[in-house]
Amino acid sequence: MVSAQALVDALLQRGYSFWTGVPCSYLSALIGCIDGAPAPRYLAATSEGEAAGIAAGAYLAGQKTVVLCQNSGLGNMVNPLTSLNEPYRIPTLIITSRRGGDGDEPQHSFMGHITGSLLSLLGLPWEEFPDQASGVAPALDRLEDAMAASHRPAALVVSKSQIGWKPAGTQQKAGLGPGDRRTPAPPGTLTGPFILPASDRISRAEAVRGVWEALSGHEAVIATTGKVWRELYSLGHRPGFFYLLGSMGCASPVGLGVSQGFGREVVVLDGDGSALMKMGAMATTGRYSPGNLTHVVLDNEVYETTGGQRTSSVTTDLALVALACGYRWIRRVDTVVGCTEAMLEASRVPGPRFIHVKVSAASDPAMPKFCKTLTEMKLDFMEWLKASGKRP
Ligand SMILES: Cc1ncc(C[n+]2csc(CCOP(=O)(O)OP(=O)(O)O)c2C)c(N)n1
Numbered sequence: 494m495v496s497a498q499a500l501v502d503a504l505l506q507r508g509y510s511f512w513t514g515v516p517c518s519y520l521s522a523l524i525g526c527i528d529g530a531p532a533p534r535y536l537a538a539t540s541e542g543e544a545a546g547i548a549a550g551a552y553l554a555g556q557k558t559v560v561l562c563q564n565s566g567l568g569n570m571v572n573p574l575t576s577l578n579e580p581y582r583i584p585t586l587i588i589t590s591r592r593g594g595d596g597d598e599p600q601h602s603f604m605g606h607i608t609g610s611l612l613s614l615l616g617l618p619w620e621e622f623p624d625q626a627s628g629v630a631p632a633l634d635r636l637e638d639a640m641a642a643s644h645r646p647a648a649l650v651v652s653k654s655q656i657g658w659k660p661a662g663t664q665q666k667a668g669l670g671p672g673d674r675r676t677p678a679p680p681g682t683l684t685g686p687f688i689l690p691a692s693d694r695i696s697r698a699e700a701v702r703g704v705w706e707a708l709s710g711h712e713a714v715i716a717t718t719g720k721v722w723r724e725l726y727s728l729g730h731r732p733g734f735f736y737l738l739g740s741m742g743c744a745s746p747v748g749l750g751v752s753q754g755f756g757r758e759v760v761v762l763d764g765d766g767s768a769l770m771k772m773g774a775m776a777t778t779g780r781y782s783p784g785n786l787t788h789v790v791l792d793n794e795v796y797e798t799t800g801g802q803r804t805s806s807v808t809t810d811l812a813l814v815a816l817a818c819g820y821r822w823i824r825r826v827d828t829v830v831g832c833t834e835a836m837l838e839a840s841r842v843p844g845p846r847f848i849h850v851k852v853s854a855a856s857d858p859a860m861p862k863f864c865k866t867l868t869e870m871k872l873d874f875m876e877w878l879k880a881s882g883k884r885p
Contacts, residue, residue, distance in 0.1 A: 494657040495626050497522035503629055504559060505533060507637065509586060511551040511753065513537070513544045514561030519590035519651055522658045524561065533559070534753065536781055538746070539773030541566030545573035546743035546774070548585045550715075550750020553735065553871070554878050558585045564592055564608045564650075565601065574615055574646065576739025577747075581871045582644035586636060587617070591650050612648050619648035622655045678782055683816050683823040685831070687851050694853040695829055697791045698724045701762065703832025704789055704848075707840075712758040713751055713878060717744035717767045719798030721791060723860040725762060732877035736863065736870065742771030745778060745788055752783035756882035758840060759785055765792040765806035772814065778845050779819025787839045788815070789832075789848040797854050815847035822846040 500523065513536040516524055527535040538544035541562045548558040562570065567589055577583060589612075592598075593605015604611075612619040618639035620632045636647040689695075695703075701724040708714070714734045716722035722736035735751075737744050745768065748761035768775070768790045778786065790811055795801045815823050822842045824835045832850055839846040865873075 494654055495629060497526045497656050497658060499626060500629060500656060501526050503633060507633060508557045509533060509559050511556040512559040512561065513547045515541050515544060515566050517563030517590040517592065519653055520561050520588065520656065523656055536777065539776055540771065541569040542573050543746045543771050543774045543777065545570045545578065546740060546746025547750040549573065549577055549583045550747035551753055552583050552585060553875055554751045554754025556754050560585050560587045562587065563590050564604050567608065567611060573740040573743050577737065577743060578646050579616065581867045584640040584644055585646045587646055587648040589648055589650055591652050594653060608650060617646050617648050619650055622649050622651040675780060678819045678821065681816055681819065681821040681823055683812055685825040687825050687827045689827045694827060694851055696855040697721065697793055697852045698857060699829050700791050700832050700850045700852045701725055702728060703829035704762065704836050706833045707836030711881060712760050713755055714760045714762060715744050715748045715751065716762040717764050719764055720856050720860065721762050721764050726863060727861050732873045733881065735874045738867065742767050745774045746771060748786055748788065749774065749778050749781065749783060752786045755878050757785065758787065761788045763788060763790045765790055765794060765811065766796045766804045768811060769805055769809065775814055775818040782819065782821065783845055784843045786845045787848065788845060789850065791850050791852050793852045793854045795854045797856055801854055812847065812849040820845045820847040823849065825849045827851040
């Protein structure tokens with residue numbers, strides 16, 4: 494058995510300052526060492542896909558990242574791994590358990606059987622976690638080399654009882670580590686009823702322009718998949734804009750990750766379908782309460798990009814969800830000037846803030862094609878973040 498703290502120390506030495514993930518009992522000692530500890534920073538995500546998004550954002554803001562998960566959660570991560578980490582070349586070190594060994598519970602056996610092949614199929618270099626402490630540094634070195642060469646994630650696969658509180662033979666520590674002692678924030682404020690009848694709603698593009706009018710040029714803006722990012726791009730690209738062409742639902746996790754390493758404002762432009770897909774990320778945002786984050790949801794009540802099918806936003810009030818999740822300031826708007834004013838006011842109050850914009854399902858069929866490669870856009874964005882305001 495390898496001591497969890499020794500593994501944490503080895504990774505801290507290599508600069509892995511930002512960790513996120515979802516627990517597995519095989520990793521409980523590891524999480525116990527870091528949750529609530531001063532270093533590394535650990536954000537508990539609500540799903541592994543969300544964790545991949547948060548880690549990607551933290552990476553963009555200049556941090557080396559670790560994602561912890563159970564192998565069941567690798568399934569939840571496949572979409573961001575294939576449509577965010579892979580095309581944008583965003584590495585992260587995944588430490589996954591391998592449940593499903595002999596005698597384990599039946600729900601784990603199939604994923605246990607395919608864990609290695611799934612990682613290989615995803616094109617990720619991976620290693621079995623070493624049995625001896627002396628094997629840890631060489632395994633980490635090999636994975637680091639692989640990530641440096643490919644700019645893609647790599648994985649360590651941990652079997653039962655390989656990581657514990659203390660080296661084998663010594664007494665197990667009871668319970669968990671310091672833990673994250675965060676208390677719920679006092680209730681946020683929710684203002685601004687929608688004023689327009691549904692038939693008079695502004696278009697999503699108009700709302701994007703309303704938001705854009707309020708930008709000072711110093712914010713990092715993360716725009717979601719579908720047409721939202723295209724509508725932002727059509728107003729003129731800036732190096733502080735990051736477009737998520739895929740990884741639906743990951744705009745707010747990526748924004749949360751960026752907010753952790755970036756000293757200035759971060760704005761997330763989301764759709765209702767995308768926000769609903771990873772609604773757990775709103776709970777994580779409320780929990781970790783980034784003061785510099787504004788989450789704007791452009792709610793047309795449909796998946797407009799895929800043909801206008803209804804989403805659940807008609808019956809799920811996203812502003813109330815944000816309030817319940819612990820966002821500090823929430824505003825409902827449905828006019829262009831309302832979008833601009835809400836953005837300006839948001840920049841003056843502590844975050845996280847949530848702007849819920851009701852829009853129509855209309856969109857312009859003719860939109861510009863993106864003229865850079867995704868890796869060029871990523872590198873520009875990373876350089877801009879670095880030059881514009883790294884958090885001390
Ligand atoms: C994981 C995943 N599921 C489904 C899709 C297909 N898809 C692309 S855009 C989109 C709709 C997004 O809806 P919303 O966020 O409400 O934005 P809108 O298109 O209405 O502006 C869907 C379902 C996808 N790209 N990725």
